[in-house]
Amino acid sequence: MPKRKLIPLPSAAFQILLALAGEDLHGYGIMRQVAEQTRDRMRLGPGTLYSSIQTLLDAKLIEETEPREDAKLGHERRRYYRLTSAGRKLACLEAERLADLLRLARAKKILRGEYV
Numbered sequence: 001m002p003k004r005k006l007i008p009l010p011s012a013a014f015q016i017l018l019a020l021a022g023e024d025l026h027g028y029g030i031m032r033q034v035a036e037q038t039r040d041r042m043r044l045g046p047g048t049l050y051s052s053i054q055t056l057l058d059a060k061l062i063e064e065t066e067p068r069e070d071a072k073l074g075h076e077r078r079r080y081y082r083l084t085s086a087g088r089k090l091a092c093l094e095a096e097r098l099a100d101l102l103r104l105a106r107a108k109k110i111l112r113g114e115y116v
Contacts, residue, residue: 006059009094012052015042017061017083017091024065026078027053053081061087 009017012034019025019033030053031044044052056062063084067077083091105111 006061006090007093007097009090010052011042012044012048013056013061014091014094015044016049016052016056017087017094020062020081020083021088021091024080024082026068026080028078030081056087057081059086060084061090 015034015038016030018037019030022033025033027046027049031049035043053062057064061084062081065080065082067079
């Protein structure tokens with residue numbers, strides 16, 4: 001079966017990569033970070049989050065780190081994820097692609113406040 005084309009990245013996958021660019025996070029931490037970095041414009045539900053995480057793991061764009069105990073949860077361990085170098089590179093390529101689209105939108109004067 002042919003490998004799925006990675007670019008353009010689905011929005012949820014790109015937001016997860018961006019969230020992990022700053023620090024290793026567990027699933028709920030990723031959900032909170034995505035909501036924060038998008039100013040609540042995107043809220044990932046558990047189904048979208050964990051299916052996206054699995055896709056990113058399979059593509060080796062993120063990796064699972066050693067489980068850690070969470071002081072707030074007692075001895076319960078959480079799975080943490082980190083961005084791989086391939087994931088960082090792909091996030092950079094996607095950001096460049098989106099920047100090109102934004103430049104085009106500006107040139108066409110279709111951004112808010114620029115249309116006639």
